[in-house]
Amino acid sequence: MNIRMNHYTANPELYRAMSRLEQWVRENGLDRIMYELIKIRASQINGCAFCLDMHTKELRKLGESEQRIALISVWRESPCYTEQERAVLELTEAVTLISEKGVPKELFDRVRSFYSEKEFADLIFAINLINSWNRIAISTGMFPGCMDKQ
Incomplete structure (x- = not known):
């Protein structure tokens, strides 16, 4: 398999701008576990193998259990998520599938x-950011491991 295009090198300034936004969202108050749960759920919905691979690995590095990682796609039927996590996962689905409801x-x-209102805004930006990354990765044909040799 080959990627269609390397968006990192095709437009480095745009990539750096997206990366700065990613860094800002990651470093300004959102719990890292919650942020990775958001990234994984949106990536599952969007079918982004590259991002799923990246963010499940990241969640493992943060010490998350295999059970919680494996059950994100069926969080409604899984007792291992808190009410707060359930609310955020549902919000992630709603924003990712915004045209439906x-x-x-x-x-x-x-x-x-x-x-809080600020934290809610942080969540919305986080959800939108991973949806943007998913769309970039899918559009350019990225897949797990494709950047390992770059």
């Missing part, structure tokens, strides 16, 4: 019961 007020209110 939007973000229902009940979901907004439930997430806000755990997060």
Whole structure:
């Protein structure tokens, strides 16, 4: 397999800008485990193998259990997630699939019961950012391991 295009080298300034946004989101208050759960759930929905591979590895490095990593796609039927994590996973699905139902007020209110307005904005940016990365990776034909030799 070969990637279609290396977006890192095709437009380095744009890649650096996205990377700065990624760094800002990662370093400004969002729990790292929660951020990786968001990334994995959005990547599952979008079918991004490259991002799934990257973020499941990252979650393992953070000490997350194999059970919780394996069950993210079926979080509704899995007792190993907190109510707060469930709310964020549901928000991730709603924002990723925004054209289907939007973000229902009940979901907004439930997430806000755990997060301040600023933290809610952080979540929305995090969800949108991984959706952008997914779309870049899929559009350019990225796959697990494709950048190992770059």
